[in-house]
Amino acid sequence: MDFISIDFEIANKNLNSACSLGLVFVKNNTIIDQQYFLIKPPVLDLDEEFTKIHGITANELENAPSFAEVWDRISHYFHQGNLIIAHNARFDMSILKNCLMAYSLKEPEFQYVCSIPISTRACRGEGIGKSLAARTNRFGIVIDHHHNALSDARAVAELVIKCVQIKSRKSIQSYINTYSSIPVKSFAELKPQTIFGKKRRKFNRVSINDIKPINHEFNENHPFFRKNLVFTGELQSIDRKEAMQKAVNVGALVKSGVSKKTDYLIVGEQDKSLVGKDGLSTKEKKAFYLIEEGESIKIIDEGQFLKLLESLVTN
Known part of the structure; x- marks a missing residue:
C-alpha cells in the first residue's frame, strides 16, 4: 500500500463522537479500494449545526455499529507498514485517539502525514487556502459530496496522487523523501484535541x-x-x-x-x-x-x- 487516506465526521463537539468514517486505499498511485462506515457515538447526541454540515441524523445512527465494532474490522490496517494521510491530520488523528480511549482500546503504532504540507509543496508560492475544497479545486479535483467522510477521504487520496504526479515522483514515499520538511508524525506521540472549536478553559493543572x-x-x-x-x-x-x-x-x-x-x-x-x-x-x-x-x-x-x-x- 502506498498510503491510506481517512476522514471522520463527528456528531458534536466531543472528538470521541465519530459518526462516520471513510477510508481510501492507494497502491502504485492508484485507488484500489474504499470503505465507508456509519458509527454510533458513545452518546447519541447530535448537534444540529454538525448535522447541517454532514447530513447524518440520529435515526441513521441508531442501529449503526459502535466505534469498537468498526475498529475490530479495520484495526489491522493501522500499523507501521501503512502510512495514513488526512487533511488537517491532527483533527482526524485526535478523533481516532479519543475514540480509542472512549472504548479502552489499545492504541496502534503507525505514522501519519497531513495532506496540507504535501499539497503545499506542489503549489508553493500560490496564495490559496488550506481547506480541502481550496486545495482540490486548485488541481481540478471534484469532491462529489463535501463533508461526506468517504467523498472527502477520496478527495484527499486524489490530491496526494496528483501532487506526486506533478512533481514526477514514483510514490508518496519518494515525494516525502524529496521534500524532507514534510512532517511524518507518530500516532503514539500525538497529544490529541478533545473538543472541536473553542479551546478548553484553562484550569490550574495539578501534577x-x-x-x-x-x-x-x-x-x-x-x-x-x-x-x-x-x-x-x-x-x-x-x-x-x-x-x-x-x-x-x-x-x-x-x-x-x-x-x-x-x-x-x-x-x-x-x-x-x-x-x-x-x-x-x-x-x-x-x-x-x-x-x-x-x-x-x-x-x-x-x-x-x-x-x-x-x-x-x-x-
Whole structure:
C-alpha cells in the first residue's frame, strides 16, 4: 500500500463522537479500494449545526455499529507498514485517539502525514487556502459530496496522487523523501484535541507526581486505602489539589485517567460549554462504558467524596 487516506465526521463537539468514517486505499498511485462506515457515538447526541454540515441524523445512527465494532474490522490496517494521510491530520488523528480511549482500546503504532504540507509543496508560492475544497479545486479535483467522510477521504487520496504526479515522483514515499520538511508524525506521540472549536478553559493543572502523602502510616480500614481515585470537573468546596492531597494522606492512589483499575471517579461541576449538552466529561463517559462492561467503578459526587474522606476520623 502506498498510503491510506481517512476522514471522520463527528456528531458534536466531543472528538470521541465519530459518526462516520471513510477510508481510501492507494497502491502504485492508484485507488484500489474504499470503505465507508456509519458509527454510533458513545452518546447519541447530535448537534444540529454538525448535522447541517454532514447530513447524518440520529435515526441513521441508531442501529449503526459502535466505534469498537468498526475498529475490530479495520484495526489491522493501522500499523507501521501503512502510512495514513488526512487533511488537517491532527483533527482526524485526535478523533481516532479519543475514540480509542472512549472504548479502552489499545492504541496502534503507525505514522501519519497531513495532506496540507504535501499539497503545499506542489503549489508553493500560490496564495490559496488550506481547506480541502481550496486545495482540490486548485488541481481540478471534484469532491462529489463535501463533508461526506468517504467523498472527502477520496478527495484527499486524489490530491496526494496528483501532487506526486506533478512533481514526477514514483510514490508518496519518494515525494516525502524529496521534500524532507514534510512532517511524518507518530500516532503514539500525538497529544490529541478533545473538543472541536473553542479551546478548553484553562484550569490550574495539578501534577499528580507532586502529590505525596505527608505520612506513611495509614488506617487500612479507610474506604480509600489503596484505592485508585480519579477526579473530573471543578470541585466547589475544596480545591482539587487539596482534595487530592487529603486523599493520598489516607492512603489513596490518585490517577489522571479512568481505566479498568479505577475504583472511584469523583465528579465535580462540569462546564457544559466544554463537555456538551449531556454534561458528561470524557472521563465520566469512559467510566460508564467500563461499568457496562462489568467493571466495579464507583462514581461519586463531591459531597460523597468528602463524607468518605472524613470516615478516617471515626475509625
